[in-house]
Amino acid sequence: MGASWGSVGSVGNSRPVGMKDVARAAGVSVGTVSNVLNRPDIVSADRRARVEQAIAELGYVRNDAARLLKMGRSRTVGAIVLDSTNPFYADLVHGMEAAAEDSGLAVIVGSSGNSAEREKLYLSLFEEQRVRGILLASAGTDRELVRSIVDRGTPVVMVEDEGERGADGRAGGGAGGSTVSVDDVEGGRLAVAHLVEGGARRPAMVFARGDLHQVSARIEGAEAAATEAGFELELIEADDLSVLAGRAAGSEIAERSPGDRPDGVFCVNDLVAVGVMQAFAYEAGIAVPDEIAMVGYDDIAFARSTVVPLTSIAQPSELMGRTALALLEEKISAGADAVDRHVRFSPELVRRGSSRG
Amino acid sequence: MGASWGSVGSVGNSRPVGMKDVARAAGVSVGTVSNVLNRPDIVSADRRARVEQAIAELGYVRNDAARLLKMGRSRTVGAIVLDSTNPFYADLVHGMEAAAEDSGLAVIVGSSGNSAEREKLYLSLFEEQRVRGILLASAGTDRELVRSIVDRGTPVVMVEDEGERGADGRAGGGAGGSTVSVDDVEGGRLAVAHLVEGGARRPAMVFARGDLHQVSARIEGAEAAATEAGFELELIEADDLSVLAGRAAGSEIAERSPGDRPDGVFCVNDLVAVGVMQAFAYEAGIAVPDEIAMVGYDDIAFARSTVVPLTSIAQPSELMGRTALALLEEKISAGADAVDRHVRFSPELVRRGSSRG
DNA sequence: CACTACTCTTGCAACGTTTCATCAACCGTG
DNA sequence: CACGGTTGATGAAACGTTGCAAGAGTAGTG
Numbered sequence: 001m002g003a004s005w006g007s008v009g010s011v012g013n014s015r016p017v018g019m020k021d022v023a024r025a026a027g028v029s030v031g032t033v034s035n036v037l038n039r040p041d042i043v044s045a046d047r048r049a050r051v052e053q054a055i056a057e058l059g060y061v062r063n064d065a066a067r068l069l070k071m072g073r074s075r076t077v078g079a080i081v082l083d084s085t086n087p088f089y090a091d092l093v094h095g096m097e098a099a100a101e102d103s104g105l106a107v108i109v110g111s112s113g114n115s116a117e118r119e120k121l122y123l124s125l126f127e128e129q130r131v132r133g134i135l136l137a138s139a140g141t142d143r144e145l146v147r148s149i150v151d152r153g154t155p156v157v158m159v160e161d162e163g164e165r166g167a168d169g170r171a172g173g174g175a176g177g178s179t180v181s182v183d184d185v186e187g188g189r190l191a192v193a194h195l196v197e198g199g200a201r202r203p204a205m206v207f208a209r210g211d212l213h214q215v216s217a218r219i220e221g222a223e224a225a226a227t228e229a230g231f232e233l234e235l236i237e238a239d240d241l242s243v244l245a246g247r248a249a250g251s252e253i254a255e256r257s258p259g260d261r262p263d264g265v266f267c268v269n270d271l272v273a274v275g276v277m278q279a280f281a282y283e284a285g286i287a288v289p290d291e292i293a294m295v296g297y298d299d300i301a302f303a304r305s306t307v308v309p310l311t312s313i314a315q316p317s318e319l320m321g322r323t324a325l326a327l328l329e330e331k332i333s334a335g336a337d338a339v340d341r342h343v344r345f346s347p348e349l350v351r352r353g354s355s356r357g
Numbered sequence: 358m359g360a361s362w363g364s365v366g367s368v369g370n371s372r373p374v375g376m377k378d379v380a381r382a383a384g385v386s387v388g389t390v391s392n393v394l395n396r397p398d399i400v401s402a403d404r405r406a407r408v409e410q411a412i413a414e415l416g417y418v419r420n421d422a423a424r425l426l427k428m429g430r431s432r433t434v435g436a437i438v439l440d441s442t443n444p445f446y447a448d449l450v451h452g453m454e455a456a457a458e459d460s461g462l463a464v465i466v467g468s469s470g471n472s473a474e475r476e477k478l479y480l481s482l483f484e485e486q487r488v489r490g491i492l493l494a495s496a497g498t499d500r501e502l503v504r505s506i507v508d509r510g511t512p513v514v515m516v517e518d519e520g521e522r523g524a525d526g527r528a529g530g531g532a533g534g535s536t537v538s539v540d541d542v543e544g545g546r547l548a549v550a551h552l553v554e555g556g557a558r559r560p561a562m563v564f565a566r567g568d569l570h571q572v573s574a575r576i577e578g579a580e581a582a583a584t585e586a587g588f589e590l591e592l593i594e595a596d597d598l599s600v601l602a603g604r605a606a607g608s609e610i611a612e613r614s615p616g617d618r619p620d621g622v623f624c625v626n627d628l629v630a631v632g633v634m635q636a637f638a639y640e641a642g643i644a645v646p647d648e649i650a651m652v653g654y655d656d657i658a659f660a661r662s663t664v665v666p667l668t669s670i671a672q673p674s675e676l677m678g679r680t681a682l683a684l685l686e687e688k689i690s691a692g693a694d695a696v697d698r699h700v701r702f703s704p705e706l707v708r709r710g711s712s713r714g
Numbered sequence: 715c716a717c718t719a720c721t722c723t724t725g726c727a728a729c730g731t732t733t734c735a736t737c738a739a740c741c742g743t744g
Numbered sequence: 745c746a747c748g749g750t751t752g753a754t755g756a757a758a759c760g761t762t763g764c765a766a767g768a769g770t771a772g773t774g
Contacts, residue, residue: 016429016509016510016760018759018760018761019760019761020760028723028724029723029724029725030724030725030760030761030762031723031724031725031726031762031763031764032722032723032724034761034762034763035722035723038762042721042722043722043723044721044722044723047722047723059505059508059509061481061484061485061509062485062760062761063426063485063487063759063760063761064482064485064486064487064761065422065423065425065426065431065486065487065759065760065761066422066426066729066759066760066761066762067760067761067762068422068729068761069420069422069423069426069729069730069731069759069760069761069762070728070729070760070761070762070763071761071762072373072729074422084441084447084450084451085444085447085448085451087442087444090441090442090447091442093441094441094442094468097468106467106482108465108466109465109466110463111451111454124418125421125463127418128418128419128420128421129421129422130420130421130422148416151416152373152416152418153373243658243662274659274662277662278661278662301600302631302659302662302663304635305600305631305634305635305659305662305663305664306659306662306663306664307662307663307664307666309664373730375729375730375731376730376731377730385753385754386753386754386755387730387731387732387754387755388732388733388734388753388754388755388756389752389753389754391731391732391733392732392752392753395732399751399752400752400753401751401752401753404752404753419730419731420729420730420731421731422729422730422731423729423730423731423732423759424730424731424732425731425759426729426730426731426732426759426760426761427730427731427732427733427758427759428731428732428759429759
C-alpha cells in the first residue's frame with residue numbers, strides 16, 4: 001500500500017487541512033470530529049469510523065495552537081538548566097522527563113548557559129506558551145521576575161537553590177516557589193574535611209564566578225572545614241564550570257614550583273576536576289593523590305572512569321529531577337492555595353583513588 | 358519599590374489579562390496594542406508609552422498560542438535525539454542551539470530513548486505544534502511517517518542516517534529530507550584496521566541491537582577491515598549503548614579464560630567502551646592496551662580522561678548540529694521547491710593510550 | 715399512543731491574536 | 745482653501761479548536 005494511494009493529503013501547495021475539511025469529507029459536523037478526537041467513546045461506531053478514515057485520507061493533523069488557545073493551559077512544562085552538556089544537568093533532566101512521562105506531561109528544555117539574559121528569555125518564552133509550570137535549575141535568577149510569574153499563575157519549582165535562606169524575611173524562599181536543593185555548604189565541608197583527613201595541609205578550591213548560589217555555598221562549607229582544621233583554604237578561580245576551564249586552572253597550578261602548590265584540591269564540580277587532572281597528568285606529571293589529592297562534586301557517571309578514579313561529592317541528580325517534577329505536579333493540582341514545599345537532599349562523599357583515606 | 362506597588366497584575370483568581378484589557382487601560386484600540394508589540398516604530402511615541410505602561414501595570418503576557426494560531430507557523434524547531442544523556446547527543450544539540458540562536462529560532466528537544474514509540478510521539482507532537490522544522494537524530498525512524506510529515510509541509514533534516522543508500526531507488530534518501538551524516542562504515546573500518554595494525558589477532562566488537570543504522574554500518578566496516586586483514590571479527594552484544602551495558606559486556610569478556618579473550622575490542626560508542634574498561638580494570642585487572650587494546654566511537658570529552666585514555670573515532674558533533682540546523686534553515690526559506698542536500702563528514706581516528714600504534 | 719429517558723449530533727459562541735482595508739488628521743503646496 | 749500625500753489609529757474579520765446548550769432520534773414504559 002502506501003505508494004498505491006496516490007497523492008495522500010494536502011501535498012505541497014494547497015491549504016492546510018482543518019477539522020472543517022474532515023467534517024465535510026466524513027459528512028458530519030465539526031463538533032463530532034472534535035469528539036472523535038477527544039472523547040471517542042461518546043460517538044457512535046460508524047460515525048467514528050467514517051471520521052477516522054477521513055482523517056487518514058486527508059492527512060489531518062491537529063492544530064495544537066488552536067487547541068491550546070481554547071483550553072488555556074498546555075500539557076507541557078518548561079525546564080531551564082544551566083548547561084545541558086553537563087552530565088549532572090543531563091541526568092537531572094532525565095529524571096524530570098521520566099517523571100513527566102508518567103503523568104502525561106511533556107518537558108521542553110532550554111539551556112541558559114549561565115547567562116541571565118538567556119534565562120529571562122526562556123522564562124518569558126515559557127510563560128507566553130502558557131506552560132503548565134516551570135522547573136528552574138539555573139541560578140542567576142531574577143527573583144522579582146520569578147515572583148511575578150508565580151503571581152500570574154504559573155507555578156515554579158526551583159532546583160538547587162536555597163531552601164531556607166529567608167534573608168529577606170519572607171516565609172520560605174524569596175521567590176515564591178517550591179525548591180529542591182542539596183545542602184551545598186555541607187557538601188563543601190565534606191570535601192575539604194576529607195582532604196584534610198587524608199593529610200592535606202595546604203587545601204585549595206577551584207571555583208568559578210557567576211552568581212550561582214551553589215558555588216558560594218560550596219565555598220562557604222569548604223572554608224569552614226579548612227578553618228576548623230586550622231588551615232587556610234586557597235581559592236583558585238577558573239573561567240567557568242567546564243573541563244576546559246579546569247584544565248587551564250590545572251596548568252596554572254602545575255606551573256608553580258612544587259613547594260608552592262596545594263596538596264589537596266577540591267573542585268567546584270567534576271568537569272572542572274577532570275580538567276585539572278588532565279593538566280596534572282599530561283602537562284606536569286603530577287601524581288594524584290600522592291602529590292596532590294583531588295575531590296570533585298556531582299559524582300557524574302564518568303568520575304569512576306577517570307585516569308585516577310575521582311573522589312566526589314554525590315548528589316542524587318536523577319532523583320532530584322523526579323522530585324522537582326513531583327513538587328510541580330503538586331502545585332499544579334493544588335491550584336491557588338498551593339503551599340511551597342522545600343525538599344533538601346544530603347550530599348554524600350564517594351571515596352575513590354584520587355584522594356587518601 | 359516592588360513591595361510598594363501593592364497587588365501588581367492579576368493576582369490569583371481574576372481573569373487573565375489580554376490585549377483587550379491593555380487597550381482599554383491605555384485608551385487605545387487592540388490593533389494599536391498589537392502594533393506596539395510587533396512594529397513599535399509605526400506607532401506614535403505617546404501612545405506607545407501609554408501602552409507600555411499599561412502592559413507593565415497589568416502584567417500582561419502575550420499569548421503565544423493565539424499568536425501562533427493566527428500566524429500559522431512558530432519560530433521553533435523540534436529536535437529528537439536518541440539519548441540526551443549521551444554526551445555525543447548533548448554536544449549535537451548544543452551545536453543546534455547555538456546555530457538556532459543566531460537565526461532567532463528556539464529549539465525544543467525530546468529524547469526518544471531508542472523507542473520507536475516515543476519517537477513517533479514526539480514527531481506528532483512537533484507536527485501538531487506546527488514547528489518550523491524537525492531535526493531528527495534518532496534512528497528507528499518510520500520512513501513513511503517522516504515522508505508524510507515532509508509532504509504536509511514540515512521540513513525535516515535527519516542527522517546520522519544514510520546519505521546515499523538509495524536502496525529503494527528513490528533519489529537521495531528514502532524519507533525525503535536533507536541529511537547530515539558521518540561515514541560510519543569508514544569509521545568502523547578505521548577502528549578495526551587500527552587494532553589490527555597495533556597487533557591484534559583476535560579482534561572483537563561490542564555492539565547493541567536496535568535498528569540504528571549507525572550501528573550496523575559500523576559493524577559492516579569493522580567486519581570488512583577484519584576480513585581484509587585475514588582475521589575474523591567476534592561480535593559481542595551489549596544490552597544498549599550505555600556505560601552500564603558496556604560494563605556487563607566487559608565482565609562477560611573478563612570471565613573467560615585469558616586464552617579465550619579477544620586481544621582488541623572496538624566498542625560501538627565511547628560510553629560502552631568506558632563500561633568495558635571499568636570491568637577490565639576493577640573486576641579482572643586486565644591491562645589495557647597490553648592484554649586487550651580498546652577503541653571507542655564518538656570521542657566524547659571524557660575519552661581523554663579515562664583510566665587509560667581512550668582511542669576513539671571522532672565525529673564533529675557540534676559542527677554536525679550546526680550543519681543540521683543550517684540545512685533546515687535552507688529548507689525553510691526555500692519553501693516548496695527545496696532540494697534535499699546531503700552533507701557527509703568523515704570520521705577520524707584519535708590515537709590515545711588504550712591502543713598501540 | 716403519549717410520555718419520559720436516554721444517546722448522539724449539531725451549530726455556534728468563545729479563546730486572544732494579527733492583519734488589512736478604512737478612516738481621520740495633519741502637512742505642505744499650488 | 746482645496747488637494748493629494750503621509751502618517752497613525754481603528755474595527756472587524758479571520759485563524760482552528762473546544763464546550764455547551766439545544767435538538768433529533770430511538771427506545772422503553774405506563
